[in-house]
Amino acid sequence: MIRPVFVFVVLLCLTIVTAWSAPGDTHIVIETRRTALVIRVDKDQNPTIVHLGQRLDRTDEYARIPGNGKRGEDYTGIYNSVYTPAGGRNLLEPAIQVTHADGNPSLDLRYVRHERKSAEEGTVLTAVYLKDPQYPFEVTLYYKAYQNEDVIEQWSTIRHTEKKNVTLYKYASANLYIPAENYYLTHFHGDWANEMNPTEELLSEGIKMLDTKLGTRADLFQPPSFMVALNQPAEEDKGEVMAGTLAWSGNYQIAFEVDPLHNLRLTAGINPYASAYSLTPGKEFTTPAFLFTYSNSGKGTASRNLHRWARKFRIPQGQGNRLTLLNNWEATYFDFNEEKLTALFKDGKKLGVDLFLLDDGWFGNKYPRNDDRAGLGDWQENIKKLPHGLGHLVKEAEGAGIKFGIWLEPEMVSPKSELYEKHPDWVLKLPNRQEYYFRNQLVLDLTNPKVQEFVYGIVDDVVTKNPTLSYIKWDCNAVIYNAFSATNPNPSHLYVDYVQGLYKVMERLRTKYPTLPMMLCSGGGGRVDYGALRYFTEFWPSDNTDGLERVFIQWNYSYFFPAIATCNHVTDWGKQPIKFRTDVAMMGKVGYDIVVSKLDEKELEFSQQALKTYEQIKTVVWQGDLFRLSSPYTSDIASLMYVSESRDRAVWFSYLTKNRYKAGSTAPIRLKGLDPAKNYSVRELNVYPGTKSAINTETTVYSGNYLMTIGFNPNVDTRRTSVVLELAESK
Ligand code: DGJ
Numbered sequence: 018m019i020r021p022v023f024v025f026v027v028l029l030c031l032t033i034v035t036a037w038s039a040p041g042d043t044h045i046v047i048e049t050r051r052t053a054l055v056i057r058v059d060k061d062q063n064p065t066i067v068h069l070g071q072r073l074d075r076t077d078e079y080a081r082i083p084g085n086g087k088r089g090e091d092y093t094g095i096y097n098s099v100y101t102p103a104g105g106r107n108l109l110e111p112a113i114q115v116t117h118a119d120g121n122p123s124l125d126l127r128y129v130r131h132e133r134k135s136a137e138e139g140t141v142l143t144a145v146y147l148k149d150p151q152y153p154f155e156v157t158l159y160y161k162a163y164q165n166e167d168v169i170e171q172w173s174t175i176r177h178t179e180k181k182n183v184t185l186y187k188y189a190s191a192n193l194y195i196p197a198e199n200y201y202l203t204h205f206h207g208d209w210a211n212e213m214n215p216t217e218e219l220l221s222e223g224i225k226m227l228d229t230k231l232g233t234r235a236d237l238f239q240p241p242s243f244m245v246a247l248n249q250p251a252e253e254d255k256g257e258v259m260a261g262t263l264a265w266s267g268n269y270q271i272a273f274e275v276d277p278l279h280n281l282r283l284t285a286g287i288n289p290y291a292s293a294y295s296l297t298p299g300k301e302f303t304t305p306a307f308l309f310t311y312s313n314s315g316k317g318t319a320s321r322n323l324h325r326w327a328r329k330f331r332i333p334q335g336q337g338n339r340l341t342l343l344n345n346w347e348a349t350y351f352d353f354n355e356e357k358l359t360a361l362f363k364d365g366k367k368l369g370v371d372l373f374l375l376d377d378g379w380f381g382n383k384y385p386r387n388d389d390r391a392g393l394g395d396w397q398e399n400i401k402k403l404p405h406g407l408g409h410l411v412k413e414a415e416g417a418g419i420k421f422g423i424w425l426e427p428e429m430v431s432p433k434s435e436l437y438e439k440h441p442d443w444v445l446k447l448p449n450r451q452e453y454y455f456r457n458q459l460v461l462d463l464t465n466p467k468v469q470e471f472v473y474g475i476v477d478d479v480v481t482k483n484p485t486l487s488y489i490k491w492d493c494n495a496v497i498y499n500a501f502s503a504t505n506p507n508p509s510h511l512y513v514d515y516v517q518g519l520y521k522v523m524e525r526l527r528t529k530y531p532t533l534p535m536m537l538c539s540g541g542g543g544r545v546d547y548g549a550l551r552y553f554t555e556f557w558p559s560d561n562t563d564g565l566e567r568v569f570i571q572w573n574y575s576y577f578f579p580a581i582a583t584c585n586h587v588t589d590w591g592k593q594p595i596k597f598r599t600d601v602a603m604m605g606k607v608g609y610d611i612v613v614s615k616l617d618e619k620e621l622e623f624s625q626q627a628l629k630t631y632e633q634i635k636t637v638v639w640q641g642d643l644f645r646l647s648s649p650y651t652s653d654i655a656s657l658m659y660v661s662e663s664r665d666r667a668v669w670f671s672y673l674t675k676n677r678y679k680a681g682s683t684a685p686i687r688l689k690g691l692d693p694a695k696n697y698s699v700r701e702l703n704v705y706p707g708t709k710s711a712i713n714t715e716t717t718v719y720s721g722n723y724l725m726t727i728g729f730n731p732n733v734d735t736r737r738t739s740v741v742l743e744l745a746e747s748k
Contacts, residue, residue: 636661
């Protein structure tokens with residue numbers, strides 16, 4: 018049987034051959050359903066980017082696109098290089114900078130050939146081979162085009178066969194070129210419990226750099242995800258926007274350079290900071306992937322593209338199930354014993370969650386983990402707290418009808434630990450310097466294969482001993498201070514080797530435990546990227562679980578990451594009622610971090626019912642398309658909805674985010690993403706016991722057309738601060 022993708026690839030290749038219309042020029046066309054990235058190779062084999070944006074109907078017309086946005090003279094001819102080499106005639110920010118084995122600090126990269134390789138179904142992989150004409154030094158650029166999702170994943174490999182090592186000073190993943198009138202960059206900044214604050218700025222000539230040097234918790238201050246709107250600031254449903262993110266859990270650098278011709282040059286990759294890489298002859302260095310999507314219908318489309326892509330191609334079981342859970346962290350912190358835990362998980366069962374997650378504090382004997390100053394690294398049950406061991410607890414929980422999961426922080430070590438005493442050389446620290454601690458702890462040297470083995474063993478042991486263990490929360494609370502490895506012969510490889518070491522461990526774990534649910538946590542959202550999310554089913558966005566704060570935090574993560582991977586817990590943070598906190602948590606993967614026995618009767622009844630309701634609606638939230646309706650940054654309320662693929666169901670969340678007199682939804686809100694021809698009934702969910710819905714009294718059925726043209730008022734106000742509505746097709 019001939020597969021449609023094969024036919025598509027063949028057709029595409031044929032089209033390319035006929036697209037060499039400019040004399041002597043080759044055009045390499047990388048297309049998705051709506052987007053095209055076009056590389057032109059001139060007669061001197063210089064590869065440049067001539068288009069990134071909407072795809073044209075006629076492939077042969079790509080040859081007509083003027084280079085450089087035709088704005089004036091490019092002195093070098095490579096402002097728009099596909100991968101700008103440093104040291105020769107380049108004048109701008111390079112993608113790659115090397116010193117050859119003979120000391121020559123320049124690089125020239127000319128096109129050799131390109132090919133399309135077979136890839137996963139629904140994707141087309143293009144490889145563009147470049148080579149230095151004078152040196153046996155090669156770069157291959159890879160572009161994987163996800164057809165239906167309109168996402169392009171780009172990375173490069175670097176290799177040489179020179180006589181000695183070549184030093185790579187910079188080795189970006191991607192180098193793109195986008196001509197437009199103006200560029201509005203939205204990037205994010207934050208800190209612990211304050212993640213993902215957006216800033217939008219108009220870029221001017223020069224370089225704006227996003228970067229991090231924190232090593233492990235790389236996006237604590239600045240995540241590697243951004244949007245650039247072209248010409249005008251992007252709106253939710255209008256305007257050209259590119260959303261990009263680097264799939265790398267370590268130091269990164271993304272440079273936005275508005276060049277002398279007022280075109281935007283983008284270079285994204287591993288941060289060159291303290292990371293000169295000595296590449297041995299014959300070895301290949303593979304950069305992490307840069308992912309981007311282009312939309313000419315605003316930020317909404319861009320995020321839906323990324324969500325679909327992530328669910329289908331990146332996040333483990335992205336189209337599968339997730340477990341609701343009760344976590345003991347905020348209920349007990351380090352102060353617990355078997356009795357307390359048993360009571361908690363029995364209450365978890367009563368509440369109706371699938372799993373009980375035992376957090377930090379269960380391990381360490383010589384240095385018991387009774388606070389955050391000791392015990393990390395000593396992964397044996399603390400005999401005072403858990404005299405019968407983990408296995409006993411797992412069984413007890415299962416006997417009570419609830420699954421069991423566990424917290425680990427495998428990459429870290431407390432200075433007060435047996436591990437540190439036994440293996441001081443396994444710790445990242447500098448000779449002749451005092452140790453600096455982040456949350457009283459140090460980072461293990463994951464560049465050392467012995468440490469990789471140890472870290473792998475932590476997880477493997479606990480799962481082997483407790484084969485029914487159903488969940489791992491993998492935490493990471495320290496940045497890399499004291500950046501030095503006692504065993505790594507190349508000190509400047511540390512930051513890169515660390516992340517590669519981590520990925521090696523994760524790869525092994527995922528091979529052995531392909532379906533084990535794992536949460537990516539880093540003292541909140543200090544590590545949320547698509548490099549790590551290849552291995553984790555979900556992530557912890559922030560330790561800040563105040564309902565109101567979470568509306569904003571989750572809103573911003575939602576530009577890049579899908580609801581199914583976003584862990585939202587109901588806790589006691591903040592002043593919002595439990596209904597508000599629950600409604601907010603339901604916009605992703607629900608969990609609880611409360612003492613269930615402290616809930617009053619109505620709160621418990623509400624929560625139990627909410628979990629049953631969640632069971633009914635979770636597929637729409639997890640797999641549906643997200644539409645943002647009203648932004649908390651520009652109005653009194655945050656409102657967004659998830660629509661099922663077949664558009665027969667939707668779940669609509671609205672929250673009051675300002676509390677001035679009369680704040681609320683004073684007018685109908687226009688819905689999005691529905692089928693105009695379908696009729697929908699509207700029903701309020703999560704109605705608090707003892708209150709009446711202001712909506713359910715309406716028995717009318719509305720057409721999708723009406724709801725999207727006129728809208729519907731969810732009646733959010735200071736008495737109804739959060740409202741969840743379900744729309745179901747009425748036949
Ligand atoms: C930081 C995490 O974000 C919390 O949820 C909790 O697991 C603590 N670490 C435990 O130390």
